[in-house]
Amino acid sequence: MSPACTPVAGRIEHGTAPDGTARVSMTVGPGEPVFPGHYPGFPIFPGVCVIEFLHRGALAAAPEPDHTWVLSGIESARFTNPVFPGDTLTADLTWRRDGADGRCSASVTGPRGGVARIALRFEDEGAR
Amino acid sequence: MPDTQPTPLDLEDLRRTIAEVFCVDPGEVTDDTRFVEDLGGDSLLALEVIVALEKKYSVRFAESDVRGLTTLPRTYDVLADKLGAEG
């Protein structure tokens, strides 16, 4: 269940890592809609779009998928390397329920190593 | 919002604060965990440690103090000096 309206157009691949944890990935195509303005002639995938990649990946791999999970916060996000057109982003997700809420954290990696460490919080709006 | 009474310095409390900045469980911040080598700390994280300590203990750091904040015990000592000095 992807958010209806998102600034990241790429397709999210949802699989599992060798150790069984959920793994999501996406190739950052040169046609991503943010690139013309970020920045003209020097496309760099914005940090918030790396967060959005994890947001959409977390929803794709959410536990209790019949529940409606809605992003309620960003506990933390730290960026270590820039992302450019053509890069493939990968994240192994750690999803856990935290009372009524959910928490999904991951290290996002790209072709040149670590890109970001992000922890998101979700509200559970109940079973659909 | 008046400045609340600064927190007394306590090793376990400091362990939790450091763990929070590095987004790891407190158990992963042992006495010989090295922030850079073991927790992947970089220059930005080091400054975030400073900001967290300044807020919690109502002390002021210079940016150069970052070099001393390499492990939990070292951070405790630097803080103890500062609190002692400013106490």
Next chain:
Amino acid sequence: MTAIFAGAAELKRRLPHRHPMLLLDRVVEVEPGARLIARKAVTCNEPWYDRLADDAAERDHDYPAVLLVESCCQAAGLLATWDDPVPDARGDRVMLFGGISGVRFTGRVRPGDVVEHQVRLTRSFADTVIFEGRSAVGDETVMEIEQLVIAFRPGSGLATAAPATADRA
């Protein structure tokens, strides 16, 4: 008519971002080195709504949360460089989004809303500046940011990391 410290033209002189990622419309208050207030109007013509189905529900028009964060980050970037603008993403000194923590989304933003970002500079170091922020629509808080870290790095660092294709993209 509130004072305008920076309108669209001035924003383009101060920020490298352009359509569709120039996510501020006006600076209405600034105290250099301390705090700044900027606005972003959300309309039905935001490019992201273009891909919605025609029968999409009201709720599908929630403005993307991560773009609220980006919009607020741009306000912080303006404050960080008010007296020394960094308008070119490839200049000798570039502004990078270092990190963020303690973000809470407390309200929805829909077309017709004007979001007001209030950012406060809490600590500055040689090449790193730290902010806190609060965003509201009218008097309803829609987002709070406990800590936002913006780092300045030499331009060469970013440009050389870019694979050759980046320039021709």
